[in-house]
Amino acid sequence: MHKAKASGALSLLTLALLAAFTTGCSVFQSQEEEGGGNQNTLTLNLEADIVDLNPSTVTDVYSFNILNNVMEGLYRLDENEKPQPAMAESVETSDDALTYTFKLRDGIEWSNGEPVTSQDFKYAWLRAMDPDTASQYARILADYIDGGADFNAGEAESESVGIETPDDRTLVVTLAKPTTFFLSLTAFPTYFPLNQEFAEQQGDQFAQSADALLYNGPYTLSEFSPSEGVTFVKNDVYWDKGNVNIEQVKGRVVKEADTAVNLYQSGELDAVNLTSEYVDQYRDSPEFTTQTSFGTGYLEMNQQDPMLQNQNIRQAILRGLDRQALAYGVLKNGSQPADGFVPTGVVAGIEGQTFREAAGPVVPEFDPGQARVLYEQGVQELGSEPTLELLIDDTSESRDIATFLQSQFEENLGARVEVNQQPFDKMLELTQNGDYQLAAAGWAADYNDPMTFLDLFLSDSPSNHPRLRNERYDRLVSDAKAEADPQERLNLLVEAERILVEEQAAIAPTAYRGRALLVKPYLVNYKEHPYGPTLELKSMSIEK
Numbered sequence: 001m002h003k004a005k006a007s008g009a010l011s012l013l014t015l016a017l018l019a020a021f022t023t024g025c026s027v028f029q030s031q032e033e034e035g036g037g038n039q040n041t042l043t044l045n046l047e048a049d050i051v052d053l054n055p056s057t058v059t060d061v062y063s064f065n066i067l068n069n070v071m072e073g074l075y076r077l078d079e080n081e082k083p084q085p086a087m088a089e090s091v092e093t094s095d096d097a098l099t100y101t102f103k104l105r106d107g108i109e110w111s112n113g114e115p116v117t118s119q120d121f122k123y124a125w126l127r128a129m130d131p132d133t134a135s136q137y138a139r140i141l142a143d144y145i146d147g148g149a150d151f152n153a154g155e156a157e158s159e160s161v162g163i164e165t166p167d168d169r170t171l172v173v174t175l176a177k178p179t180t181f182f183l184s185l186t187a188f189p190t191y192f193p194l195n196q197e198f199a200e201q202q203g204d205q206f207a208q209s210a211d212a213l214l215y216n217g218p219y220t221l222s223e224f225s226p227s228e229g230v231t232f233v234k235n236d237v238y239w240d241k242g243n244v245n246i247e248q249v250k251g252r253v254v255k256e257a258d259t260a261v262n263l264y265q266s267g268e269l270d271a272v273n274l275t276s277e278y279v280d281q282y283r284d285s286p287e288f289t290t291q292t293s294f295g296t297g298y299l300e301m302n303q304q305d306p307m308l309q310n311q312n313i314r315q316a317i318l319r320g321l322d323r324q325a326l327a328y329g330v331l332k333n334g335s336q337p338a339d340g341f342v343p344t345g346v347v348a349g350i351e352g353q354t355f356r357e358a359a360g361p362v363v364p365e366f367d368p369g370q371a372r373v374l375y376e377q378g379v380q381e382l383g384s385e386p387t388l389e390l391l392i393d394d395t396s397e398s399r400d401i402a403t404f405l406q407s408q409f410e411e412n413l414g415a416r417v418e419v420n421q422q423p424f425d426k427m428l429e430l431t432q433n434g435d436y437q438l439a440a441a442g443w444a445a446d447y448n449d450p451m452t453f454l455d456l457f458l459s460d461s462p463s464n465h466p467r468l469r470n471e472r473y474d475r476l477v478s479d480a481k482a483e484a485d486p487q488e489r490l491n492l493l494v495e496a497e498r499i500l501v502e503e504q505a506a507i508a509p510t511a512y513r514g515r516a517l518l519v520k521p522y523l524v525n526y527k528e529h530p531y532g533p534t535l536e537l538k539s540m541s542i543e544k
Contacts, residue, residue: 040247040542042270042523044535045254045263048395048424050226054207055192056128059136059463060428061444061534066230066251067189068533072217072238074102074121074171074186077529079539081448083183087116087193087216087239088171097178098146102171109237110195111215118171120193122163126151127199128190129161136462137190139455140446143481144182146174177484180349184447188532192216218244218538229253232537245541257396261518270523270542274516275397279332287518290334294445294531296343296453297335297401299508303467305437307386312378314505317438319364320371320412321405327511330404331397334514339363341501342450343512345530349486355450359494362502363509368412375413387416391431391439393424401440401510431465439465442513445531450493451480452531457500457507468506473499 046065052058055067076086085091088102108116128135129142131154142148146162162174175182185191195214202212210221210230218240219232232249235241254260257275264272274282282288299317301308308314323337336344339361348355379385390405392398399421406417422430430436446452456463459474473496480492500506519526522544527536 040245041250042246042248042537042540042542043250043252043268044271045260045269045273046229046251047253047273048255048393049253050224050230051425051428052207053213053224055124055189055194056133057135057137058189060424062424064189064533065535066221067192068217068535069232069249069537070213070215070217070219070221070235071189071192073188073191073193074104075183076538077184077187077532077536079525079527081529081531083187086187087121088186091183098175100173100175100182102173104169104171105239106169108216108239110198111220111235111237112195112198113237114195114214115168116193116195116216117168118165119168120195121171121191122165123196123199124192124194125163126158126161127194130158134462135190139461140185140188140190143455144175144177144179144185146176148176177482181447181449184532188446219249225253227253240538244538246537249537255395264518271517271519271526274333274518276330276332276400279516282518285518287521289517289519291515291517291528292334292345292530293513293515293528293534294343294346294448295442295513296338296341297440297442297510297513298338298341299405299510300431300436300439300441300465301506301508302434302436302438302465303469303506304434307382307388308437308466310378310381311505312374312381314508316371316375316378316413317409318501318505318508319367319374321408321508321510322366322368322412323363323510324366326401326404330400331511331514333516335511336514338509338511341497341507341509342453343445346445346450346453347448348490349449350490355490355493358490359497362498364502371412372414375415385416387418389418389420389437391420391422391427391436393427393440394421395424398440405440432462434465434467436465440510441465444513444534448531450497451477454493454496454500455481466506468500468504470499470504470506473504 046062048062050063051060052063072086074088075083078084087104087108089105090103092101110116125141127133129138129148129152131152138152142152147160150156151158151161164172198214199206205212207213210224215235218235218238220235221230222233223231229252234244234247260272261278263269301314303309327335327337340359342355344356346355348358390402392402402419406419409415409417431439455477457468458477459469476492476496480489483489522542524541524543525539527539528534
């Protein structure tokens with residue numbers, strides 16, 4: 001999942017933002033303004049603009065987090081990251097581990113009172129895989145469901161895809177190969193159902209407002225503004241509503257860290273992420289906590305750009321960054337220096353071993369002397385030294401990271417670096433279109449397997465923003481997708497990562513991302529998953 005990075009003194013802009021959040025002109029009023037305060041209302045910071053709530057096309061973690069709480073798939077991750085029955089009450093798996101027969105719960109409903117059926121799942125999955133949809137997440141379905149890849153490539157009709165609906169409560173899915181983590185995939189938003197009649201009636205307006213979505217999850221949306229936030233309201237027709245404790249959740253879009261901390265201190269946010277300048281200040285607070293995630297920050301290097309086509313320039317960038325200083329001196333939120341692209345904690349597919357343990361480090365040691373030599377060689381090969389532009393999003397943490405990177409590359413490489421800061425959705429657009437040189441990006445695991453990272457950079461992947469074209473890399477990842485033997489599959493993926501980072505320097509991993517945050521003591525069971533959509537409101541409760 002695309003992940004933006006989430007500081008400074010109190011400014012006039014901060015004061016203006018604070019005023020905007022407490023005046024009647026905003027639809028997102030404070031709890032005190034709403035009739036003296038609702039004791040069962042939670043207020044959280046969503047951190048960035050809401051880009052897309054269409055389950056067929058969404059790609060960013062902020063939108064995924066909203067969908068995860070207003071919709072639901074066949075399974076849902078529990079507090080131990082294990083998939084548990086959700087819309088499905090049970091599943092039977094064939095002896096060859098290729099056919100899954102799901103039985104849906106009786107009486108499950110959409111928020112408009114219509115039943116959720118097996119056809120809703122089939123429609124949603126085919127819609128996401130349809131080449132006309134151009135979904136960047138089509139692969140999370142097509143790579144695993146039999147016939148999905150050919151349908152997604154426009155080489156077969158939808159009837160050839162291994163999804164059958166014998167009746168309204170039965171969904172039969174045939175996989176292309178055994179996939180041990182398939183039940184976890186069914187908890188991912190691209191696997192959520194859609195009501196075909198409603199979606200098609202909405203047309204281009206589908207998912208563009210709170211009324212242009214149907215909900216089958218723990219909450220519904222009563223308000224939705226891409227730049228201000230959303231209001232979640234407990235879904236009275238949700239099958240497990242008895243285990244949903246909080247009646248209303250307000251999700252605000254507050255991009256400035258100092259604004260968010262001030263809102264937390266004034267009681268207008270119940271949890272807040274901390275950027276580096278606040279970690280030391282609050283580290284000893286009983287409300288301070290850290291969480292780990294299966295996410296990696298990295299630099300994308302656009303190989304369509306003449307400067308970044310140069311191998312020596314890319315290798316210089318890879319080696320000229322002090323990752324320990326970034327993780328421990330700038331982020332200071334539990335992040336760790338990245339020694340590969342696949343982060344610590346992601347399993348290897350071999351029992352008892354993680355991918356990082358199997359692969360070892362593939363990021364070269366920080367060596368500013370060698371980095372400068374490589375950079376100067378690259379400049380000599382180019383014939384001139386152009387300015388390097390670093391693209392970032394518009395959160396305060398990203399500005400901190402950009403300032404650090406700019407200093408590192410100017411000091412260690414002798415490079416000229418300019419920073420181009422854009423709103424998150426504009427940054428996504430620029431990287432997807434290849435209209436950038438160097439971009440500070442991040443990826444959070446969609447599921448617990450190294451493939452969720454390594455298939456991003458296949459030549460035909462829409463997420464291959466660096467425009468890497470490497471036949472051997474493509475072959476290794478594609479062979480791993482078809483390989484049934486766990487050890488051989490692991491060997492293929494280990495070599496693919498080495499090519500991606502160490503050999504080609506298509507990306508420069510920076511940090512395995514952690515999070516430091518403050519959580520009010522009355523907010524119980526605050527939960528964020530380390531992979532997939534992170535925010536899990538269903539498990540939380542307010543005990544004042």
